[in-house]
Amino acid sequence: LSVRWRPRSVSPHAVSYWLVLTPSTPAKSLCSAKIMAGLEANSNIDEEVIKGNITIENLGSRTSSIIKGLKPDHNYTVEVFVVNNLTGLSYRYGTATARYMRTRPxxxxxxxxxxxxxxxxxxxxxxxxxxxxxxxxxxxxxxxxxxxxxxxxxxxxxxxxxxxxxxxxxxxxxxxxxxxxxxxxxxxxxxxxxxxxxxxxxxxxxxxxxxTKGLHEPILPKLTSVHEHKSARSCRSVQLGWYPSSPSPSSNGTNFLTYCITTKEVHKSEMFTPTPDQCAHSLALKNHDYSTNLCFRRTVNKKMITKEVTHLKPWKFYDIQVAVRNGNSKVLSYEKIRVRTKQHCHR
CATH class of the missing domain: 2.60.120.680 (GOLD domain)
Known part of the structure; x- marks a missing residue:
């Protein structure tokens, strides 16, 4: 069972959250819950405590939890208590009842x-x-x-x-x-x-x-990072290089793979992680959430691929995603790269 709640608006860093799970009757206070679980009323715990039908967990500053080991078709009461880290005083922050149902395949x-x-x-x-x-x-x-x-x-x-x-x-x-x-x-x-x-x-x-008919998704190389050839950088273009992918064993002698490069203009302060989201490329194309998009076919071989990305703006940051597909297969993405074009254009 997944449980979430909004953090306390006043001094959220000065409190910790405790979660209490009971099969029916709520504990109403954290002290009562601790006593029900065989703990001392003023005790502190770092790990989940389960005794009989009651579960107590000190979540610290977390505002969500996954409750495991529930019985299907049973009712449960979930209570969240807020504890002041300085005074030790606690009060009930929220409560809810739920019936756990096993998810069908x-x-x-x-x-x-x-x-x-x-x-x-x-x-x-x-x-x-x-x-x-x-x-x-x-x-x-x-x-x-x-x-x-x-x-x-x-x-x-x-x-x-x-x-x-x-x-x-x-x-x-x-x-x-x-x-x-x-x-x-x-x-x-x-x-x-x-x-x-x-x-x-x-x-x-x-x-x-x-x-059972064979997947046609290409096989990404072991090294999926994309590199920029900085010496070729200009005010309106950058040059990228990456290792090629391979066709799947079920591709029946495919000679070509299709690569796509999408760019998105971003601000320097925007968070960046190179780890790709394997669903993001298709979603970006669907929602037109990109600055430029370039697709091309390349013969299957082991040579490193080099491609120039054009139609960029001077002195701008771009997040660039390289992706590959085999015909109508799923699209697989390489690691992302963030680049910046040159400020001045030279004729």
């Missing part, structure tokens, strides 16, 4: 993308895929998983008949999960988890696609 159709809002699903999403009956033996089942948001991380696990067949792994940004020799007509469950409140706040959604 989202069905996946072969080759079609399904999106899930992890925030609304309390950080846990499950996807169900049934292998077509006509799938030949010795085939391969692949899941494409993209976690939308900057610097996002989730855990993924594949289960069959309630047992894990692909152990839990960490996905940073995006990943392709492969299961060899799937059983025709069998149903496989993909579980996606992100239970850290800070991480969950950065995840906008999770995109999942499953298929």
């Amino acid at each position: 989202l069905p996946l159709r072969d080759g079609r993308q399904t999106d899930a809002n992890l925030r609304k699903m309390d950080g846990r999403a499950t996807f169900r895929y049934k292998v077509p009956k006509a799938t030949p033996l010795g085939g391969r089942l692949e899941w494409y998983v993209a976690v939308c948001g900057t610097g996002t991380v989730v855990d993924a696990e594949v289960r069959h008949k309630r047992r894990p067949i692909i152990e839990r792994r960490e996905i940073v940004g995006y990943s392709i999960i492969t299961l060899n020799n799937p059983v025709p007509s069998a149903t496989y469950i993909l579980r996606i988890n992100s239970t850290e409140p800070e991480m969950l706040a950065r995840i906008t959604q999770v995109q999942v696609l499953a298929t």
Whole structure:
């Protein structure tokens, strides 16, 4: 269960928040909750305390929490208490009741993308895929998983008949999960988890696609950074270089990959992180949230790619994103780079 609240408007840094979870009757005071949990009324804790049906957690300055281990179809009361860090006085800041319902698996159709809002699903999403009956033996089942948001991380696990067949792994940004020799007509469950409140706040959604017909997404190089050739910088253009991607094994001899470069004019003070959001490129194009966009095809080889980005303004900062796709495949992004054009133009 995901719980959030607004920080106290007066001296928010001088207080800490405590969360109390009970199955029905509210504790009404932090002292009562501590006594119910077998603690002394004036005790302080650094970790979550669970005793019987009551849970107490000292969250410090955090204003959100993910409550785990709840029983499906049960009612719970959630209370948030504010404690003055200087005086130790506390009062109830808010209360709510909720009925925890187990989330049903989202069905996946072969080759079609399904999106899930992890925030609304309390950080846990499950996807169900049934292998077509006509799938030949010795085939391969692949899941494409993209976690939308900057610097996002989730855990993924594949289960069959309630047992894990692909152990839990960490996905940073995006990943392709492969299961060899799937059983025709069998149903496989993909579980996606992100239970850290800070991480969950950065995840906008999770995109999942499953298929037994082969994914065509290109394979990014091990080094996905983009470099600027500063000696070629001018007032209206910059020159970039990056390592090429490779076609997927299912691409049937693809000779070309399409690269796109989007630029967005930004202010120097705007926050910048090179970590790409694997969903941001498509969203920027959809919302026209860019300054320039350049796409071109390049023959598949191992030579470093160099490209000049033009139509920029003098003495401006730009965030530049390089992305690659294979035909109509999903778009995969390299790391972002921030550049600044020269101030003066020389004829």
